[in-house]
Amino acid sequence: QAQLVESGGGLVQAGGSLRLSCAASGRTFSLNFMGWFRQAPGKEREFVAAIDWTTTPLIRYSESVKGRFTISRDNAKNTLYLHLNSLNSEDTAVYYCAAGTGVWGSEKYYYWGQGTQVTVSS
Secondary structure, rough: EEEEEOOEEEEEEEEOOEEEEEEEEOOOOOOOOEEEEEEOOOOOOOOEEEEEOOOOOEEEEOOOOOEEEEEEEEOOEEEEEEEEEOHHHHHHHEEEEEEEEEEEEEEEEEEEOHHHHHHEOO
């Protein structure tokens, strides 16, 4: 079974930046997709970004974060990252990393981290 642990969340001023990390361990061999999701107070969990595990990765972002956030991964360290830039109050949420299988565009996420809080102040 795979384990995912997020880190890097915290309090940041509007317009600032933050980097989230997700360390994967355990049985991750067959998990060909990883992604970031977030859940703001009073809202449902929403998709943020996804990446596959190939040499030249496929990447997909939600429209709300496209151009501001960057998803990446370090294969050697088995770690997923999310760089959050130009943050605003709408980005305040608990951010979760996830890993799964399936086909690109129809990923199935089976493993989830506990989440890390990102709070944007103004």
